[in-house]
Amino acid sequence: MIPVTTFKGRQVALFGLGGSGLATARALVAGGAEVTAWDDNPDSVAKAGAEGIATADLRGIDWSKLAAFVLSPGVPLTHPKPHWTVDLAKAAGVEVIGDVELFVRERRAHAPDCPFIAITGTNGKSTTTALIAHILRSSGRDTQLGGNIGTAILTLDPPKAERYFVVECSSYQIDLAPTLNPSAGILLNLTPDHLDRHGTMQHYADVKERLVAGSGIAVIGVDDSYCALIADRVERAGTKVVRISQRQVLADGLYAEGSRIIRAETGATSQIADLAGIQTLRGSHNAQNAAAAIAACLAVGISAEDIRAGLASFPGLKHRMQPVGKRGEVVFVNDSKATNADAAAPALSSYERIYWIAGGLPKAGGITTLTGFFPRIVKAYLIGEAAAEFAATLGQAVPYEISGTLERAVAHAAADAAGDPKGASAVMLSPACASFDQYKNFEVRGDAFVSHVKALDGITMLIDTESGGK
Numbered sequence: 523m524i525p526v527t528t529f530k531g532r533q534v535a536l537f538g539l540g541g542s543g544l545a546t547a548r549a550l551v552a553g554g555a556e557v558t559a560w561d562d563n564p565d566s567v568a569k570a571g572a573e574g575i576a577t578a579d580l581r582g583i584d585w586s587k588l589a590a591f592v593l594s595p596g597v598p599l600t601h602p603k604p605h606w607t608v609d610l611a612k613a614a615g616v617e618v619i620g621d622v623e624l625f626v627r628e629r630r631a632h633a634p635d636c637p638f639i640a641i642t643g644t645n646g647k648s649t650t651t652a653l654i655a656h657i658l659r660s661s662g663r664d665t666q667l668g669g670n671i672g673t674a675i676l677t678l679d680p681p682k683a684e685r686y687f688v689v690e691c692s693s694y695q696i697d698l699a700p701t702l703n704p705s706a707g708i709l710l711n712l713t714p715d716h717l718d719r720h721g722t723m724q725h726y727a728d729v730k731e732r733l734v735a736g737s738g739i740a741v742i743g744v745d746d747s748y749c750a751l752i753a754d755r756v757e758r759a760g761t762k763v764v765r766i767s768q769r770q771v772l773a774d775g776l777y778a779e780g781s782r783i784i785r786a787e788t789g790a791t792s793q794i795a796d797l798a799g800i801q802t803l804r805g806s807h808n809a810q811n812a813a814a815a816i817a818a819c820l821a822v823g824i825s826a827e828d829i830r831a832g833l834a835s836f837p838g839l840k841h842r843m844q845p846v847g848k849r850g851e852v853v854f855v856n857d858s859k860a861t862n863a864d865a866a867a868p869a870l871s872s873y874e875r876i877y878w879i880a881g882g883l884p885k886a887g888g889i890t891t892l893t894g895f896f897p898r899i900v901k902a903y904l905i906g907e908a909a910a911e912f913a914a915t916l917g918q919a920v921p922y923e924i925s926g927t928l929e930r931a932v933a934h935a936a937a938d939a940a941g942d943p944k945g946a947s948a949v950m951l952s953p954a955c956a957s958f959d960q961y962k963n964f965e966v967r968g969d970a971f972v973s974h975v976k977a978l979d980g981i982t983m984l985i986d987t988e989s990g991g992k
Contacts, residue, residue: 794826
């Protein structure tokens with residue numbers, strides 16, 4: 523835990539007592555703050571109270587005595603309208619902040635020079651975050667990984683010299699972190715997302731820009747117009763910018779040339795890494811992720827040799843294009859995190875012959891946007907509520923069967939792939955659907971896929987299933 527000492531002896535209100543909110547309340551109390559917490563869920567309030575955290579309906583407290591108001595990132599700050607607690611805070615002139623802001627204040631107070639890499643973007647940020655942390659750990663660095671990737675930031679070990687922090691930041695977290703100042707900040711890309719919480723694409727982009735604007739070194743993907751403009755703006759403001767591209771040759775920065783990552787600097791170019799043969803970094807989207815990770819690691823002093831070693835041994839992000847098993851020339855890929863068509867596209871673009879397991883609880887639009895990948899699909903195995911809808915979309919273009927269950931789909935796909943006369947192929951779970959018709963969440967669905975693959979005869983597992991597939 524990181525005790526929040528910067529509010530010691532001061533009154534702080536907190537709203538939102540889910541996982542990260544409760545962790546934040548504990549950290550504030552541990553640091554000596556006088557906390558009053560609340561949540562709309564009575565069970566969450568009761569849980570906090572049972573731990574000795576003071577709770578009270580924030581409508582009835584004296585806001586004039588507060589040093590700060592801490593809001594959980596899942597609670598609306600601006601759109602579709604500010605939460606009622608935000609209105610109360612603003613009326614009293616109380617600053618509204620979140621857990622990432624508390625972290626950066628603790629870092630400034632106790633170890634301002636400890637390396638801190640923050641990552642954001644619409645797509646690819648979890649893979650990039652995990653890859654950076656893996657490179658750092660494999661090179662022997664004391665590495666703390668957290669934030670939006672699933673570990674509340676204030677549950678990490680406290681900042682100190684030579685301790686590296688790798689933090690994934692959502693737009694909601696950035697919006698609540700006005701003094702965010704990582705050593706290296708990454709903005710991968712921007713496409714429309716979370717507009718219900720940001721109102722417009724421009725506001726969404728403005729929020730994301732704050733992360734790189736406050737960075738010591740800004741690493742920015744420039745393959746979309748929003749990020750290209752942000753890179754120019756941040757550079758004009760005096761921040762060093764490293765541009766990243768998976769589509770174009772850059773005069774200065776890092777770019778992908780096939781599987782090769784090229785660094786261009788002061789008119790000279792050199793290959794810094796080659797992703798060929800790294801199963802967990804297949805596809806052009808992962809070339810961008812890898813280039814950004816390389817740039818950030820170089821920015822905090824990691825050698826090119828250590829970076830290349832980390833890339834080669836990267837086990838992949840669990841449930842995201844994760845090779846989990848192999849039998850002969852057939853690789854089994856867990857892409858359970860692909861809960862809509864756009865999320866499934868990267869995996870489908872990364873293999874030439876695919877036995878595709880798809881379906882679940884359908885999202886609007888189904889799989890119509892994936893028709894360009896249909897020539898890669900040898901056969902589809904459809905499960906869950908979406909099976910009939912997906913079958914209609916596949917039509918005559920792709921052979922398919924209604925497997926119904928994931929267990930049956932794995933068994934049938936594995937048998938068909940084993941007899942493929944053309945050799946190398948992938949049996950891939952990339953559902954393009956939510957999981958809730960058959961599973962609690964995509965993690966449970968992915969774990970079920972792994973267990974079904976492990977049960978196949980002659981399979982060689984590529985992950986450690988005893989430690990949760992990591």
